[in-house]
Each structure stands twice: as C-alpha cells, then as structure tokens.
Amino acid sequence: MVDFLSTFHLSQNLTKQLEWSYNTVNLTNGDIMKFYLMHKDIQAASLNINNETGRIKSVFNISAPEHLPIGVEYAEGKADKYALDEWWEYRCIPNRRTGIEDALKKLKVQNTLALAVRGNALSLTDKYWIKPTDSDLKWADVNFVDNPNFSDHVGKAIRRHNWVDSKALDYRSPDITTNGNLFKYWLQENGKPYLVKGGSLPFNQQPFNEIIASAIARKLGIPHVEYTLHEDAKPFCRCDCFVTQETELVSAWQIYRTIKKKPEVSTYSHFINCCKQLGIKDAVQSINQMIVLDYIIVNEDRHLNNFGFLRNAETLEWIGFAPIFDSGTSLGYNRPSFHSDEFRCKPFKNTHAEQIKLVSSFDWIDFSKLDNIENEITEIFAVKQAEPYIDPVRCKDIAALVRRGIEYVRKLAQCSESCKLFDDINDDVVKDTAIYYDR
Numbered sequence: 001m002v003d004f005l006s007t008f009h010l011s012q013n014l015t016k017q018l019e020w021s022y023n024t025v026n027l028t029n030g031d032i033m034k035f036y037l038m039h040k041d042i043q044a045a046s047l048n049i050n051n052e053t054g055r056i057k058s059v060f061n062i063s064a065p066e067h068l069p070i071g072v073e074y075a076e077g078k079a080d081k082y083a084l085d086e087w088w089e090y091r092c093i094p095n096r097r098t099g100i101e102d103a104l105k106k107l108k109v110q111n112t113l114a115l116a117v118r119g120n121a122l123s124l125t126d127k128y129w130i131k132p133t134d135s136d137l138k139w140a141d142v143n144f145v146d147n148p149n150f151s152d153h154v155g156k157a158i159r160r161h162n163w164v165d166s167k168a169l170d171y172r173s174p175d176i177t178t179n180g181n182l183f184k185y186w187l188q189e190n191g192k193p194y195l196v197k198g199g200s201l202p203f204n205q206q207p208f209n210e211i212i213a214s215a216i217a218r219k220l221g222i223p224h225v226e227y228t229l230h231e232d233a234k235p236f237c238r239c240d241c242f243v244t245q246e247t248e249l250v251s252a253w254q255i256y257r258t259i260k261k262k263p264e265v266s267t268y269s270h271f272i273n274c275c276k277q278l279g280i281k282d283a284v285q286s287i288n289q290m291i292v293l294d295y296i297i298v299n300e301d302r303h304l305n306n307f308g309f310l311r312n313a314e315t316l317e318w319i320g321f322a323p324i325f326d327s328g329t330s331l332g333y334n335r336p337s338f339h340s341d342e343f344r345c346k347p348f349k350n351t352h353a354e355q356i357k358l359v360s361s362f363d364w365i366d367f368s369k370l371d372n373i374e375n376e377i378t379e380i381f382a383v384k385q386a387e388p389y390i391d392p393v394r395c396k397d398i399a400a401l402v403r404r405g406i407e408y409v410r411k412l413a414q415c416s417e418s419c420k421l422f423d424d425i426n427d428d429v430v431k432d433t434a435i436y437y438d439r
C-alpha cells in the first residue's frame with residue numbers, strides 16, 4: 001500500500017481513483033464489465049467488456065454517434081462493431097512490442113487489451129477513455145494533463161527497471177494506449193510528459209534517425225515533432241507530446257476507411273478524397289511535405305498509422321496535419337549496406353521513385369537550407385551512445401544517402417510540369433502494415 005501511494009499523485013481525486021483500481025483488481029476472470037465509452041466528458045456509447053481478455057463484447061446505447069472514433073460507422077442506432085474492435089486493438093500495445101510478454105506477467109494481465117482496460121484506456125494521444133457505469137469520474141479527474149503524475153508501474157514493467165512486485169498495481173499510464181512496435185515509455189518531468197523511444201539491433205539507429213529527420217524537417221519548414229537524444233547509456237530519443245488539452249490525433253488509417261475504396265481509384269487519391277469528404281483542408285500540401293521528407297530519409301515505414309490529422313476533441317473541428325512523427329525506420333536502419341532497390345516504401349506506393357511522383361508542388365523547398373546537412377549528421381552520431389553501433393563509415397554512408405535524396409528531389413523540382421504529379425493505381429501499396437523488429 002505504501003509503495004502504491006508513494007508513486008501516486010496525491011490529489012483530491014485520489015479516493016475516487018483508488019476505488020476504481022480496487023474494483024477492477026477484485027473482479028473474477030471472464031466477468032463482463034460495464035463501461036461508457038467516453039470522449040472527454042461526452043458519453044459516446046455503452047460497452048460490455050470481458051475483464052480477462054479486454055475485448056469488447058458489445059456496443060450499444062449510442063448516445064453521441066458523432067463522437068464515436070472516426071472510421072467507426074453508425075447507422076440505424078448501431079455502430080460498426082468490427083471497426084470498433086480494430087480501433088480498440090490498434091490503440092493498445094501490439095503483441096509484437098519488444099519485451100511485452102515479460103511486462104504483462106509482471107503486471108498480472110493476460111494481454112495488452114486487458115492492460116488498457118485496467119487503466120481506463122486513458123491516453124495522451126487521443127481523448128477517449130472508458131468509465132465504469134457506476135462511477136462518477138470526470139475527465140478532469142483522470143486526464144494526464146490535469147493529473148500529470150501518472151503511475152509509473154506500467155513504465156517500470158516495460159523498462160524492466162526498478163521493478164518492485166506489488167499487489168496494488170496502478171495501471172493508469174499513457175503507456176497502455178501507446179501503440180507501435182519499438183520499445184518505448186512515457187516519462188514525466190516537472191509535470192510534463194515525454195515519450196522515450198528506443199531502436200532495434202543490429203544498429204540501434206532509429207533514435208538517431210528521428211533526430212536527423214527532425215533536423216531536415218526543421219530546415220525545410222515542415223511541421224514536425226522535435227526528437228532529441230535522451231540521456232541514457234543506450235541510444236534512445238525523446239520528444240514532447242504533440243497533442244494539447246483540446247486536441248487529439250486521428251490516424252490516417254482511420255480517415256482512410258471513412259469511404260469504401262474503389263479498385264480503380266489509387267491509394268493516394270482515395271486518401272485525399274476521404275480528407276475532402278471529412279472537411280480536412282490542406283491535406284495535399286502536408287502530404288507533399290511528408291513524401292519529400294520520406295524520400296530524402298528513405299523512410300520504409302510510413303504506414304497509415306504513422307501520420308494523421310489533429311482535431312478538437314470537443315467541437316470535432318479539424319485543425320490540420322499532425323506534426324510529422326515516427327520517421328526512425330529509415331536511412332537503411334537495419335541494412336549493413338545500402339542498395340536503393342531494396343528500400344520499401346509506404347503508404348501510397350511500393351517504391352520511393354513512384355511515390356515522389358505524387359508530389360504536386362516543390363516550390364516551398366529552399367534547398368540551400370540543407371547545404372550543411374552532412375556535417376549535422378556527423379555531429380548527431382558523434383555521441384557516446386552511437387559508438388558501439390554506428391562506425392564512421394556507416395555515418396558517412398548515411399550522410400551520402402541523404403545527399404542523394406536531396407539532389408534527386410532538387411532535379412525533380414527543376415523539371416517541367418509534365419514530370420510532376422503523376423498518379424495511377426500502378427505499384428500502389430495494398431497491404432499497409434507496420435514493420436516489426438527482431439527482439
């Protein structure tokens with residue numbers, strides 16, 4: 001009990017939160033729990049959830065259909081349960097996350113869905129959560145902005161760091177709803193949350209790639225999440241949370257499913273059509289910028305959950321493209337040497353050579369801003385954390401890869417109108433899945 005309290009924010013809401021934690025822990029496996037699906041303080045629907053598996057058994061009483069997650073269709077009083085399940089599952093930690101089995105054992109839950117349920121499915125990335133139907137919890141009581149001292153139990157289990165076995169586990173942490181296959185956890189410092197992310201063997205290159213991508217985006221004026229090196233013996237990067245108390249991220253994957261795709265419409269055009277239908281403005285220019293950045297860094301994993309748009313979670317008004325995040329699986333991150341024909345590409349085309357043809361305007365690019373990028377890349381790798389993984393030859397090769405990308409884009413930008421914006425269904429990405437990493 002003392003251990004539990006010591007890691008918990010001692011706020012006026014403590015009693016309420018403790019009550020809820022104990023309720024959950026004392027349930028028998030397989031019991032059905034009754035929740036409201038909440039969007040801040042708006043009750044969107046009722047959910048029955050299996051306590052053991054964390055799966056949604058049923059969704060009913062849709063009281064605010066417009067507040068259902070984007071992509072979950074609603075008609076004649078019913079929500080698309082299949083789409084809701086997909087959204088629910090994708091919002092949790094994936095089974096392929098590095099080290100997750102061990103963390104689940106420590107946290108005494110069967111899977112990552114059940115883990116999310118234990119922590120009210122609260123998130124730092126969107127404003128959804130689940131509230132027991134017999135509870136009077138309010139958004140103000142539970143959200144991680146007003147209550148920044150979230151529990152570190154889940155984070156410690158994921159990090160295998162300072163773990164103390166405790167009966168009174170508190171699962172309320174943004175880690176439970178942060179997806180992605182790479183090792184990661186949220187950290188709080190002076191009341192502010194930071195996301196810390198690792199890389200994968202053999203080169204542990206992704207954290208450095210994030211920092212390089214930030215530098216390129218900054219120089220080109222592309223709105224992006226700024227990643228910096230995290231102080232640790234191993235390579236990790238860190239970044240601020242990019243959503244505010246008002247906003248939330250809606251992934252491109254959610255947007256992509258709001259219209260049924262016709263086979264004769266390309267992946268790119270389909271996505272732009274979905275944006276238009278939802279009333280999202282300026283999608284084309286933001287996508288132009290993302291494709292150019294991904295070309296330069298040879299990003300291999302810009303799947304539809306690695307970009308999205310921000311909206312106001314109360315008014316549902318679209319705000320704009322989310323700053324570019326998750327650019328680490330790039331720059332030949334796992335390859336001993338770089339051959340351009342090997343690089344994968346997403347989300348629109350299977351090759352970068354085809355995808356760059358979708359860019360409708362290059363006139364926003366000031367190439368001179370990238371003149372010094374090779375030196376900056378050398379500096380980014382000149383840290384002790386990089387030494388065991390990236391030797392000077394690899395560092396040079398990475399800088400050369402970036403230069404090659406810049407020069408190709410420059411050529412294309414100088415080219416006549418006829419060689420720009422070419423879109424058909426050839427070489428379209430059909431299966432959009434995230435890369436996973438060897439453990």
Ligand SMILES: Nc1ncnc2c1ncn2[C@@H]1O[C@H](COP(=O)(O)OP(=O)(O)OP(=O)(O)O)[C@@H](O)[C@H]1O
Pocket residue numbers: 124125178179180181182183184195197225239240241242243249301305306325326328329434435
């Ligand atoms: N700075 C941030 N602020 C808020 N939410 C974030 C932030 N960065 C990432 N997220 C959320 O966390 C998720 C996982 O992060 P990220 O994509 O960086 O991880 P990853 O493991 O590299 O993913 P992948 O499996 O695509 O490789 C994102 O899809 C997004 O929903």
Ligand SMILES: [Mg+2]
Pocket residue numbers: 179180181305306326
């Ligand atoms: Mg990702």
